[in-house]
Every structure is written in structure tokens, then in C-alpha cells.
Amino acid sequence: MGRHEALQPSLSQKVGNFADLAFDKTPLTRPQLPKLKKHFFRPLWGFLFSVSFILVTIVDPYSGTIASASTMSSFDTFNEQDPTQTYGYASTQKILFTRGGFNIVTGSDAAAMFVESATAPSPGTAKAFALSLLTELKFGEDQYSCLVKLWTRESNWNSSAANKSSGAYGIPQALPGSKMSTEGADWLTNPETQIRWGVKYIKARFGAPCGALAHSDKFGWY
DSSP states (O other): OHHHHHHSOOHHHHHHHHHHHHHTTSSOOOOOOOOOOGGGGHHHHHHHHHHHHHHHHHSOTTGGGSOOGGGOOOOOTTOTTSOEEEESSTTTEEEEOGGGOOOOOOHHHHHHTOOOOOOOOOTTSHHHHHHHHHHHTTOOHHHHHHHHHHHHHHTTTOTTOBOTTTOOBTTTTBSSGGGGGGGOTTTTTOHHHHHHHHHHHHHHHHSSHHHHHHHHHHHSOO
């Protein structure tokens, strides 16, 4: 092994020989280079490897695929011509997935998506009848919470509530109130007649109470 090491030129010798060949054709003389051994560069290689490994772990190679705020858009959730997908409650909110679009909901629209759970109604009350009717129609308790919020806003569940400016009447604030006669001649005073009409109206037009609530939150009426 000693003989092999003696015959093997060092890195500085290789560089010197190459420089000698270059300077032979010129009047210049090359400077003397220090003798460098192989292990001289080992710390440098180790440092470069460590820095490269740390940078790879810090920089996320997939970070470029995350949509920035400038690429996000808001879309009309009530335009039936858009290729949309309904989620959550029927006809409540829609989101457009074409070209990776997102429906950004803020302020009162965002608040409308979070409805506080209504407490269990007292037996024999208008709210208790409404809950039983929704259950019969296969709606869940979440829909009952939306209905409570909606009609509390409209009439505070008062069967005699009348809007002097518009003429809306009753618990669901039917406009005009005489529409509720399709459910009974006692529509002026019977809360159950009013509730039956109101729930059927909501189901036919909005699909579910939460759909009607979302529309009311956005437009001020349902």
C-alpha cells in the first residue's frame, strides 16, 4: 500500500501539471500551489450535503399547487345555468368546481351557514306542531332549527302577526295571507293551518327550511 500511495499523484500535483502545460507556451511562470490532500475537501462536501438536505425539507415541492387568494372567485349560487354541485341542505348553498373555483362566503352569508340548535319545544305549542310536521316529512332536527330562526325573524311565531306595509300575515308571513286558505278556512287564527301551508310552501320553493333561511339571509325575504 505504501508503494501505491507514493506513485499516486496528489490533487495539487495534478493541478500543477496541468498549469505547467498551460504556462509552457508563455513567458509566464505559474505560482507554487500548496499540496492539498483528498481529505481537505471532506468538511466542504459535508457542509454542502447538510445544507442541501435542510433546504429540501424546508421547501415544499407542492407549494406551487396551492391556490392563491387572487385565483379564488365568488359565483352566483342561484344561477341554474352554472355547472354547480349542491352540498349541505337542499338549495341552501352551491359551489362551482369548474377550473378549481371556490365559493367564498363571508359576513352575514357565513353566519347564515351556522344556525344555533333550537331547544326542544314545549308540548302543544306551535313549534311542537312544526317539529312533528317536519319529522313526518323526513326533515331532520337541523331543519327545525332553521325554521325556528326563520319564523322567529318573520313573526316571532305569532299567528296574528300582520305586516302593515306589505300585507303579509301569520306565522309564515304569507303574502297575501289568504293564500293559506288552501290549508283551511281557519287560516286567520289557527297556527297549525298556517304552519302546514308555510312548510309546504318552503318545501316546494326552497327544498328545505335551511334553503329558505339562506335565501332570506341574502335577500331579506323568502
